[in-house]
Amino acid sequence: MLIKLDYALFHWINGLAEHLAFLNGLMRFMAQYAPYLFGVALLIYWFTFKMPNRMMVLEAILTVCIGFVISWGLGHLFYRDRPFVGHSVIQLIHHDANVSFPSNHALGAFALASILWLHHQKYRVLWVILAVLISVSRVWTGVHYPSDILAGALIGAGCAVGIHTFIRSRKLPAIFIQAAIIFYENWEQKLGLKPAKQAKG
Template identity: 50%
Template sequence: MSHLDYSVFQLINHLAVSDRFLNPLMIFLAEKAQYLFFAAIIFYWFYPKANNRKMVVEAILAACAALSINGGIGHFFYRARPFVAHHVNFLISHAKNASFPSDHATAAFVIATAIWIWIKRDGWIWLILAAGIALARVWTGVHYPLDVTAGMVIGVSIAFAVHCLFSRFEKMNKVSEAIIGVYESVEGKILEKSNMLRKR
């Protein structure tokens, strides 16, 4: 499996030389595109549409759970990154920490899947972006294909697991509603004070 993984890595990573015109895009996807998912969380939270905030709560909780799982795996199963173990086309700077599984792929896929579960049309766009991030992490030399594949599996699985918990257990639903309720209560008070100040 490791030999196949490295062979596929070489094929993808060599594209940084043969198709170098795509390198700026891949560098952006590998380093910066994750912030688009943070922006998505903020956008959907404030976009006034039914169930958006429930979706965001699920996405955040799922992301926290998935990344915690990654941390545990990385602690007990350390795998050196490609640029540490091999000569690679290394396009971005990165710490020499655990390579497996990919946190970037996990975070991207867990949020994209959470969005897909609630809003299919938007979800496909985010899933394509998540796939782009996963590919770019290999292209730029910081992950093996198996790293990002594991991240994808963990992200997708945890997003569905969290959604199932909220769907099947009323207590979980109440937790979500309580979180949203606390925020909306604070938000209402801030808006009320803001309106009072304007009237003065």
């Protein structure tokens, strides 16, 4: 029953690629390139040279890494082919015929959007909207089922909340992260990568 519902929802969303073809260019971009916007954002936050922002970036990286490990395990336990392997679909982007469940794109997007939200960053609502668009685009372009997306989003957001809560509720993880950043900043200062004004502070 759930499998039939999942495929019916996939078929409806994927069918929009034919009925709303003028959006296909946007969906291709969202499915393939929009995730890099999160990477650009993390780089920008890192190079503000502010400790809270750098702690947030490391928290985000840790969250995504843990999420991908969970995804890898689930992918091996519950292997599922991509929609285009067993069905006739409208496939707008190329993709290898590898494991479909869960969606790493949805996982990464929701993990990072959740971290930005939990740290009360400016435009955090836009990052959540971007994560939603990335997730929908993966179904629209024919490379994921809706359940792949839902699982990935839940794992990503769940890991973000779990890691954030763990770091905030215990002193040791925060101290360790701060120590790692300070060690890096000493190296950064020696190489002259850190602005002189910031180095003095």
